[in-house]
Amino acid sequence: MNSRVWITGPMSSLLPLGRSLLPSVPSIARLPSRSVLAVAGSQAPEFLNGVLAFAVPQDSPRPFFSAILNAQGRVLYDLFVYTDTNPDGRPKYLIEYDSHPSDGPSLYDLLKRYVLRAKVKIRDVSQEYDSWAAWGSEDISTWDSKPRKWLFAPSGAIEPDWTYGDWPWGSENRVIRDRRAVGMGYRMLAHKGDRPSLASTHEQVSSDLYTLHRILHGVPEGVDEIHPTSAFPMDSNLDVMGALGFRKGCYVGQELTVRTYHIGAVRKRTVPVFIHETDQPPLEKSSLVQDALSSNLDIHPTVISDRPKPRGSGKLLSSTQGVGLALLRTDWVSDVEKRNITLQVKSAAEKPWFVTPWWPEWWPVQ
């Protein structure tokens, strides 16, 4: 029996395993099944500012990452908003999101309902663009380096502090510097059939490897990991990822979001987890479970030490090759570190597997 003493704080002993799972060359992947809407018009920045949770700059179009919430403050979609220019020279926004069938309404219909008399035109251009992600190249360190600055709210909400430096999301058409986490790389839109310019300096890999890269950084994305109409923005790390503007005026879903920020409590977070067979935290790739698991499985705590059984359950949102993203109470993560509880998920074969969460390397620490 191992008699290791686990230190509280980021579980740095798990990080080498995470790093070993990905090739360390600059990689680029085409992401399937993402949809794109073009939003153009003289009142487009004002329109998006009233509807999205982000403080959309009104002076000139700039790209950013944000989310659209419903009136009850639940997330509908997380979105990348790129800038682009029409052939006639006028600017437009390109909104990229996950359009898999879900509980959420069609984003196109939803935005059309909000246009009313505003001078905004919305078109579905999913057939014209492909979505790509690139990471691992050297030049990323020119703009994406630790340590990052953060603002901590008493409720547990955390937001990035961009007050120094340039616009964090970049300034190029159809390219976004992915600042959702440190080390994510770039996101791009390329015309369908074309390869983006970065493809010449990156090795093309499958989108599953991008999913692994994303999960290892603790970044949830899409309707499978951020469930439309039920996920809370802070539970899905949208505040840490820079999607929410806490100092802007009214937008859809603002009431609950700002109230939670100031006087609520953020008790759950989306964290990366390892899924393994024995109750010892895994140290090598071979300890990880390689079977494919269905999404949205419940995670149950089992008490080791002498304390009352924690109530509720977590959710394993998605997983690939023994690594996954889970929505867990933050006190459970520290309880696992201190070896007070273990977390388990039931597989299809009814055999319980162990789940060990860890805070990503870049996660803000007060």
Added chain:
Amino acid sequence: MASRVLAQAFRSTCRRRAFLSLSTRAYSVSQPMRSAFAQHLPSAPTTVLSMPNPKYLEQEEIDVELIPQDEAKVLITDRAAEQLRTMSEREKDPNAALRIAVESGGCHGYQYKMELAKNRSEDDYVFSHPTIKPSNIVVDAVSLSLLNGSTIDFATELIGSSFRVSDNPHAQGNGCGCGVSWELKI
């Protein structure tokens, strides 16, 4: 419990005659003031003074289904009509009107924008109280599709007096905390 204590106190302290006279005492009754309860505000369906021009809607590419005159239903309370008439007399302008529009935004998705109408457009409906005139309300065609059936009221509260849009059949739930924004009923 309290009444039993009171009754005991009466019996022990008052003499029987005094007790009897209390029960037959005439209490002063004042005429109840005619105050308007929220549910029973005197109001009336407005008359439509003017309709939008369909050709103009087409020309301006305004994408809305035009609500016909017999279906355009906006109610107005008497006190709102009175306020509009007072404003119109003060401005010495019988064409003074309140413009009510629906905009997107606000914490629940839609919000009302109310202002004094500076000019009329060809895509506007113009409503008025049937008897208290002039009390013009101007609503553009797109906004009417989202507030048809509502009641326009003028309420005076501690926070101030303002025109309000209430009982909008297109709005669901309670709306936002400050009453400005509302969600569309699908």
